[in-house]
Amino acid sequence: MYRYIARTVNEDALMAKSTAPKSSPTAEGASEGSLTPERRVAAYRLMVLARLTDERCLVLQRQGRIGFYVPLQGQEAAQVGAGLALEPGDWAFPAYRELGVALTIGVPLGSILDQLFANSGDVTKGRQMPNHFGFRSHNFVVASSPIGTQITQAVGAAMAAQRRGDAIVSIAFFGDGATSSNDFHAALNFAGVFKAPTIFFCQNNGWAISLPRAKQTQSPTLAEKALAYGFPGEVVDGNDLTAVYRAVRAARARALSGEGPTMIEAQVYRFGPHSTSDDPRRYRADAELEAAKQKDPVVRLQKELMAEHLLDETADRAIWEAAKAEVAAALTAAEKTAPVDPHSFLDDVFASPTPRLVDERVRFEELLRDGVVKP
Numbered sequence: 001m002y003r004y005i006a007r008t009v010n011e012d013a014l015m016a017k018s019t020a021p022k023s024s025p026t027a028e029g030a031s032e033g034s035l036t037p038e039r040r041v042a043a044y045r046l047m048v049l050a051r052l053t054d055e056r057c058l059v060l061q062r063q064g065r066i067g068f069y070v071p072l073q074g075q076e077a078a079q080v081g082a083g084l085a086l087e088p089g090d091w092a093f094p095a096y097r098e099l100g101v102a103l104t105i106g107v108p109l110g111s112i113l114d115q116l117f118a119n120s121g122d123v124t125k126g127r128q129m130p131n132h133f134g135f136r137s138h139n140f141v142v143a144s145s146p147i148g149t150q151i152t153q154a155v156g157a158a159m160a161a162q163r164r165g166d167a168i169v170s171i172a173f174f175g176d177g178a179t180s181s182n183d184f185h186a187a188l189n190f191a192g193v194f195k196a197p198t199i200f201f202c203q204n205n206g207w208a209i210s211l212p213r214a215k216q217t218q219s220p221t222l223a224e225k226a227l228a229y230g231f232p233g234e235v236v237d238g239n240d241l242t243a244v245y246r247a248v249r250a251a252r253a254r255a256l257s258g259e260g261p262t263m264i265e266a267q268v269y270r271f272g273p274h275s276t277s278d279d280p281r282r283y284r285a286d287a288e289l290e291a292a293k294q295k296d297p298v299v300r301l302q303k304e305l306m307a308e309h310l311l312d313e314t315a316d317r318a319i320w321e322a323a324k325a326e327v328a329a330a331l332t333a334a335e336k337t338a339p340v341d342p343h344s345f346l347d348d349v350f351a352s353p354t355p356r357l358v359d360e361r362v363r364f365e366e367l368l369r370d371g372v373v374k375p
Helices: 011-016 037-062 076-084 099-104 109-117 149-164 176-180 182-194 223-229 241-256 286-293 297-307 313-336 342-346 355-369
Strands: 002-005 091-093 170-175 198-204 233-237 262-267
Touching (some): 037 076, 037 099, 037 313, 076 099, 076 241, 109 313, 149 170, 176 182, 297 313, 342 355
Parallel strands (some): 002 233
16 A cells, blocks of 8 residues: 555545544544644644744854754654644654654753753753753653664554553654665564554655765655555655645554554655755755745745635734744753753662762762862
């Protein structure tokens, strides 16, 4: 089963053929694929907030105020649409670009900025490089740099939930480059065999750092790779909030009905660099970027809402100004928050400190007292 989902005249017919159970109590919106006007406007606010946060974080890194950043511009609809389709209790396994997902499932912006600054408000205690945030309170697993490792972890979590009888799904977020990783293939194989309630959400932004998609695989799509493992793959227009929401919602209902996983390929485009360590001008033509920006997902939803009289210029301006104020306030608070306690790096090593660890703590405190080590 391989499908292409886009907002066309054929969309309703495609969704009518979905394997998602129409009677699933957790599948609100899965059968009809609807988002209320209020939720679409709220989604637009989240996309604007993600865009402005992203722009500010790029500037912060260039100013030397944070050490590293991985931008998401151009992928806001894919991330917010997927996040909206999840339910409390579901587990998200991000790569390192999923700021929009975190915001959508309710992670406070301030908590994300605390991690970027590695201050005392950072729940990972400064032990993760910036952009590798995670929040147990929201079932948002800490990201890691190795490509694809989160995909197998998502399947493992889903199989555990399956055995416990928990009515939840896991969703793994990854890029097109990760579909060439060992973990991708191992994860899809296990998920297919055991019908794990997992959603594989690939944000195909066209580039695996500097490697174009065309040089990575000869498969017409990435989604069809799921067919080899015995479950559906779907391609969705990742610039279309509603199309993404419908695809993920249907995949979630299918997983909870016991029919197993689904892979979704959200076709998007990465406007910025892969990370702040990257210069896309060395491998990407300006004309390609400009063509992609004509499909900007934030502008697209803005125009849709205005055409439907759900938004006007005054309300739109208010949304952008409110988001700017929120980012500014969260940034000010993060920068004013005290640094991580230097003693904390010795915590969480053993349940009970070993004699050697106790000696090391004493020695470290001496170094702090003598000024050899700066807090």
